[in-house]
Amino acid sequence: MAQKNELKEIAKLFFKLGSIAFGGPAAHIAMMEDEVVKKRKWMTQEHFLDLVGATNLIPGPNSTEMTMHCGYERAGWKGLFVAGFCFIFPAVVITAIFAWLYQKYGQLPNVEPFIYGIKPAVIAIIIMAAYRLGKKAVKDMELAILGIITLVVCLLGVNEIIALFGCGLLGLSIYLFKKNTSNLKSFIPLIIFQIADPSKIGVFKIFLTFLKVGAILYGSGYVLFAFLDSELVANGWLTRQALIDAVAVGQITPGPVLSTATFIGWQMHGITGAMAATIGIFLPSFFFVLVLNPLIPKMRKSNILGAILNAVNVAAVALIIAVCLEMAKDTLTDWRTIVIAIASLVVVFVFKKLNSAFIVLGSASIGYLLTYI
Numbered sequence: 001m002a003q004k005n006e007l008k009e010i011a012k013l014f015f016k017l018g019s020i021a022f023g024g025p026a027a028h029i030a031m032m033e034d035e036v037v038k039k040r041k042w043m044t045q046e047h048f049l050d051l052v053g054a055t056n057l058i059p060g061p062n063s064t065e066m067t068m069h070c071g072y073e074r075a076g077w078k079g080l081f082v083a084g085f086c087f088i089f090p091a092v093v094i095t096a097i098f099a100w101l102y103q104k105y106g107q108l109p110n111v112e113p114f115i116y117g118i119k120p121a122v123i124a125i126i127i128m129a130a131y132r133l134g135k136k137a138v139k140d141m142e143l144a145i146l147g148i149i150t151l152v153v154c155l156l157g158v159n160e161i162i163a164l165f166g167c168g169l170l171g172l173s174i175y176l177f178k179k180n181t182s183n184l185k186s187f188i189p190l191i192i193f194q195i196a197d198p199s200k201i202g203v204f205k206i207f208l209t210f211l212k213v214g215a216i217l218y219g220s221g222y223v224l225f226a227f228l229d230s231e232l233v234a235n236g237w238l239t240r241q242a243l244i245d246a247v248a249v250g251q252i253t254p255g256p257v258l259s260t261a262t263f264i265g266w267q268m269h270g271i272t273g274a275m276a277a278t279i280g281i282f283l284p285s286f287f288f289v290l291v292l293n294p295l296i297p298k299m300r301k302s303n304i305l306g307a308i309l310n311a312v313n314v315a316a317v318a319l320i321i322a323v324c325l326e327m328a329k330d331t332l333t334d335w336r337t338i339v340i341a342i343a344s345l346v347v348v349f350v351f352k353k354l355n356s357a358f359i360v361l362g363s364a365s366i367g368y369l370l371t372y373i
Contacts, residue, residue, distance in 0.1 A: 006075040007082050013040075014067050014083045018090040018255040020360050021063075026323040027122045028063030028256070030129030036070045038132075039353075043073050045136045047296075052133070053312035054296050056164050056319070059216050060285035064088060064256045068289040077290060084286055091255025092262045092278055098249050099266035099274060117340055117367015119331040121359050124344035126324045130317055137313045146170055146311050150318035155325065164315045171311020175304065201237045203269055203276045210261050210280030228264065242267045258282065336370040 013035060021028045029052060036042045043051075051069040055062050064087060071083025138144045150167045154160055201209070209231060228246075232238040246260045246267075253259065258281050265277025299305040332338050340363055347359055 003075055003078070007078060010071050010074055010079050010082050011086045014071070014086040015090060017067070018087040021087075021254050022118045022122055022360060024122075024257060024323070025061065025063040026126045026129075026320045029066055029320070030125045032063070032066055032070060033129050033133065034125075036074075042070065045132065047073075049133055049137055049313045049316070050296050050300060050309055051293075052316045053309055054292055054299070055289075056161075056312060056316050057168075058288045058292060060214055060288055061256045061258045061282075064258070064282065065285050065289050068286065069293055072289065072293045080289060080293070081286065084282070084289075088256060088259065088278075088282055091253055091259035094253045094255075095249055095259045095262040096266065096271075096274055098253065099263040102245060102263070103267065113368045113371040114364040116337070116371055117363040117365065118360055119327065120337045120341035120367075121344040121363030123324055123328050123331060123341055124348050125359060126320060126327070127345065128348040130320045130324065133320070134317045137310075137317045139310065142174055143171075143310060143314045147314040147318045150315040151322055154319060154322035160319055160322075164312060164319065167315035167318075168308045168312045171314075172304065172308050174311075175307035179303075201235075201268060203272050206265055206268055206273050207276040207280040210265070210277045211283060212280075213261075214258075214281040214284040232264070232268075238264060238268060256282075336367075336373070340366055340370070 017028070017031055017035070021031050033045075033048055037045050037048050051066060051073075052062075055065045055069065058065070064084060067087040068080045068084040071079035071081070073079070075082070134147075138147060146167050149170075150163050153163050153166075213228070213231070228238075229240070229243060233240050233243055243264070246263045249260050249263045259278070261277040261281040262274045266274035269276070299309055328341070332341055343366075344359055344363060347354060
């Protein structure tokens with residue numbers, strides 16, 4: 001009975017987050033940290049940071065994989081599947097509706113006025129999460145310097161995965177230098193699937209294509225779109241305009257950006273194509289998290305792996321800050337967005353117990369009103 005109640009709690013929480021979590025992985029993780037660490041105390045902030053750092057080291061959508069980690073921590077493997085499914089489900093349904101409307105009418109509904117207000121609020125939510133996680137991640141001056149280096153190289157345009165792994169290796173080097181030891185054995189497995197290249201693509205090939213993407217994709221949603229451009233557009237399976245519109249859908253829907261696979265699959269092969277693409281792209285994440293989660297406490301107990309994890313945790317916070325700065329540069333373009341961002345910052349730091357859902361919904365309403373001023 002206890003586990004049944006826990007699963008119900010997990011389902012309600014992540015269905016809610018999947019319905020209102022706008023702004024990409026950094027924002028999703030910020031909302032999760034608020035819900036599972038600060039409010040519900042399912043785990044310590046240190047362990048949450050370890051999960052964030054470890055998740056950044058595996059392929060797949062980071063925020064979706066974090067939901068699975070949180071579910072696993074609360075109710076084992078059943079919690080993992082419930083959390084992942086409930087977080088993905090709302091985004092997939094909303095995206096499927098957009099896909100149907102797009103196929104039927106050839107254009108997307110105008111929701112820009114609402115997004116106009118949401119984006120500045122998301123920046124405030126991310127800043128609060130970076131502040132809280134940063135306090136736990138920066139344990140000494142060396143880690144602070146590693147974090148600053150990672151932030152700078154990210155802002156200079158270095159790939160986020162290279163920055164993350166580089167910071168981990170620097171952390172390891174510092175540890176080995178201090179311990180005067182040189183015994184290191186490591187490997188990074190790389191799995192690459194080859195897909196046939198026929199002129200026409202069926203449901204099974206859609207599934208395999210997106211399974212491949214889910215199994216080897218690192219980085220942001222924009223990396224996904226670049227990958228799909230070479231996989232689908234170049235082979236004539238999808239028009240570039242449909243891919244561009246899929247990017248727009250990823251921005252205007254809550255939940256994981258990889259739910260745009262649903263939109264793309266629908267354009268390629270209707271509802272069966274949407275289902276194949278959705279299952280294919282998310283399936284590897286369930287497997288990766290199921291394997292990784294039990295290993296994280298063992299990694300923390302190892303001095304060498306612990307040093308890497310400490311550095312990666314700091315790097316993960318630096319990546320969140322870098323994303324926040326890039327979002328601010330693109331979003332805070334006039335007095336309206338600046339006012340919404342400042343008001344949201346005040347709210348998240350003064351009213352710390354306020355649910356982030358109210359901030360998102362309130363900012364969407366304000367943004368809608370301000371676009372007509």
